[in-house]
Amino acid sequence: MREASAAMRTRCDALRESALRAKALSERTQERLSARREVVEQLRGVRGLIGKLSASLRSAPALEALANASAATATEGEDARTTIAEYVEAKEVLDALGAEGSDAIAFVRAKKRCDAAMEKIVAVLKARARASAIGGDEDDGASKSAFGMSDEVCLELLSALKVSQDELVDDFLMSRKKKLDDAIEASRKSFAELASTPVSERNLKDFMSALNQSFLGEFSNASEAFEKLFSNVNSARNALVKFTKDAFGEYFAFIREIYAPHVDKTDMIAASSSADLLNPKQLMCAMGTMAADLASVHRSVPEAALGDRAVETIERAVRSRVGAAFMCLERDLVRELDATYVAAKAVSAAAANRASGADAATSKSLLHRFIALSDTLLTSVQTLLSDVESLMDERPILISSWREEFAYAVRGHFASLIHALVSRLIVGSPIAPNPAPNPTPLRTPLAVAVDEARESSSKTPPPPSFLLVCARMCAFLHTSATKHIADALTKMFPASSAMGGSFSLDETRAMCESASHVLLMWYVEQSAQRISFMIRKSLTAVDWSKAREPREVRPLADYIADDLATIENECAQVLDVGEIDSGDGSTSFVADGAFTPVRSTQSSVMCAVIKRAVKSYVECVRCQTFHTKFAFQQVSLDVRYLAERVLFRFMPSGQFESDVYERRAIEILLKELRSACELRACDPTPMDKAVGDRILEKI
Numbered sequence: 001m002r003e004a005s006a007a008m009r010t011r012c013d014a015l016r017e018s019a020l021r022a023k024a025l026s027e028r029t030q031e032r033l034s035a036r037r038e039v040v041e042q043l044r045g046v047r048g049l050i051g052k053l054s055a056s057l058r059s060a061p062a063l064e065a066l067a068n069a070s071a072a073t074a075t076e077g078e079d080a081r082t083t084i085a086e087y088v089e090a091k092e093v094l095d096a097l098g099a100e101g102s103d104a105i106a107f108v109r110a111k112k113r114c115d116a117a118m119e120k121i122v123a124v125l126k127a128r129a130r131a132s133a134i135g136g137d138e139d140d141g142a143s144k145s146a147f148g149m150s151d152e153v154c155l156e157l158l159s160a161l162k163v164s165q166d167e168l169v170d171d172f173l174m175s176r177k178k179k180l181d182d183a184i185e186a187s188r189k190s191f192a193e194l195a196s197t198p199v200s201e202r203n204l205k206d207f208m209s210a211l212n213q214s215f216l217g218e219f220s221n222a223s224e225a226f227e228k229l230f231s232n233v234n235s236a237r238n239a240l241v242k243f244t245k246d247a248f249g250e251y252f253a254f255i256r257e258i259y260a261p262h263v264d265k266t267d268m269i270a271a272s273s274s275a276d277l278l279n280p281k282q283l284m285c286a287m288g289t290m291a292a293d294l295a296s297v298h299r300s301v302p303e304a305a306l307g308d309r310a311v312e313t314i315e316r317a318v319r320s321r322v323g324a325a326f327m328c329l330e331r332d333l334v335r336e337l338d339a340t341y342v343a344a345k346a347v348s349a350a351a352a353n354r355a356s357g358a359d360a361a362t363s364k365s366l367l368h369r370f371i372a373l374s375d376t377l378l379t380s381v382q383t384l385l386s387d388v389e390s391l392m393d394e395r396p397i398l399i400s401s402w403r404e405e406f407a408y409a410v411r412g413h414f415a416s417l418i419h420a421l422v423s424r425l426i427v428g429s430p431i432a433p434n435p436a437p438n439p440t441p442l443r444t445p446l447a448v449a450v451d452e453a454r455e456s457s458s459k460t461p462p463p464p465s466f467l468l469v470c471a472r473m474c475a476f477l478h479t480s481a482t483k484h485i486a487d488a489l490t491k492m493f494p495a496s497s498a499m500g501g502s503f504s505l506d507e508t509r510a511m512c513e514s515a516s517h518v519l520l521m522w523y524v525e526q527s528a529q530r531i532s533f534m535i536r537k538s539l540t541a542v543d544w545s546k547a548r549e550p551r552e553v554r555p556l557a558d559y560i561a562d563d564l565a566t567i568e569n570e571c572a573q574v575l576d577v578g579e580i581d582s583g584d585g586s587t588s589f590v591a592d593g594a595f596t597p598v599r600s601t602q603s604s605v606m607c608a609v610i611k612r613a614v615k616s617y618v619e620c621v622r623c624q625t626f627h628t629k630f631a632f633q634q635v636s637l638d639v640r641y642l643a644e645r646v647l648f649r650f651m652p653s654g655q656f657e658s659d660v661y662e663r664r665a666i667e668i669l670l671k672e673l674r675s676a677c678e679l680r681a682c683d684p685t686p687m688d689k690a691v692g693d694r695i696l697e698k699i
Contacts, residue, residue, distance in 0.1 A: 344466035428457035433514035528612035
């Protein structure tokens, strides 16, 4: 057993050695197989490369054949597409092996042939794409056929060939922009024909619908074609947005030209007359049609912000309509003021000529002019407010986003109107009202009228009767017109009234009241100065040292009577008879004094002129010396006639409380005048009363 065990151990060792040798042989075999596998894979790659190289070399003749094909013998679209696609795959190999300086002569030649052929092919593809994009260029048939491929395939291949399509995009948008311009030009010609018809017969909504049908329809077609042709171009969207902004910039400009014709005018006097104003309801209907039709375009190109630009255009159209209405209102007022000025000159001329026929013809002209002026203001304001209400109520959603700004604009227009009107009424006044008017710096009709009136008044002062009408107009603004306007604005814009605004009722009424007082004072001062001039000339033109015994009254008193009669006639046409309180609910009067406040009544104005005239007489007498008793008697006789026969006719009747104080003040001044005559006389011997009575009875 021991021997058998040893023999078995010996065989096992031999087997172990055989296994080790087999393992070593297997490992060597595996190594050799692995090495051969890498060679096989490399050979497989070389075979694929050889295939690509072969395809690259074959691309040249295929591309040349395609490039030289005519429209009649062109290959089918799919074959042409395959040929160009194969070139795109082989282009990388040609670029790598066929570059300048390469040792692979065959690939260099193939690359040159391929590049030359592709230049022709790309030119054909671009020509077809451009012709399709522009839609109307007269290219040859081969260019338009593009080897039987569709527009989309042409653009797809150009994109695969990495050919820039920016030029095609620009050509497309330029051609479509021309079509949109043609649509606007056609609409402009259509409106030129429509403009020959009266404004009341124009249908603004239908015109807007026709404009949108042509312009927006053309834009929709362009947008759809653009998205279809250039959806894969990275920069195409930005170009479309810019194209949309430019196209609709001209669209909105044309709409402003039609519906907001005054918004870009530097000279506001050139605005349309009231007969040419657009109907507010039709205007808002047209703007609503525009906004509705633009909604789809805004959704397709939201980057262009067409909704905001539409709101801006609507706002400018509405503001233009309101501004033009105010221009027409101011022109109407200027026309009435000019007519009032002419009537006032006629009244003054009639008074200067002392022509009874002229006086009869002009006895009511000032009142008629005031009524016409105030009626024009109220009627025009009512019409304007109705237009503003129509603009707000017809399409309220169109102005909902800027309703407060619209309210402030309307209130500002009315404030500027009142300030400009008061500025025109007080032109030439040496005293400014407090608060002073602050008109707009724009060239509105009233602003131009103010400038012209200032230039004219520097040469020729306005007629006194015109000042009376202006004063009454300012009083009318204070008592009625401004309150009526403020109430209407508060009812129309309650929110803006609560939040404030540029139209302040209290300040405006205070300005109008102050302007009325200033004009009355100016009228009184002018009238008193005219009488004072006659008094001064009458006293200084006489050599009192040579005065003879008085036999009659000098004509000075008659001149004063004529002047006072003219003033009375002018006041009777425009002013009220009774007394008007001072505005604070109480009436206060001064018992004496020549310069008490003047109220807007006939009695107050007449008494103010009389007091100033008598006071002027007093001061002129104090500057004279009456050397003889005859001189003193002549002056005393003149003063007696003035007091008893002249001033008595124009003294207040006494039916009002203020009349008592006014009569007392005049009597005090007459007493002062008599006292001044005695003080300036060297021999104040009075005339016999009976003699004076006989002289006065003969007059």
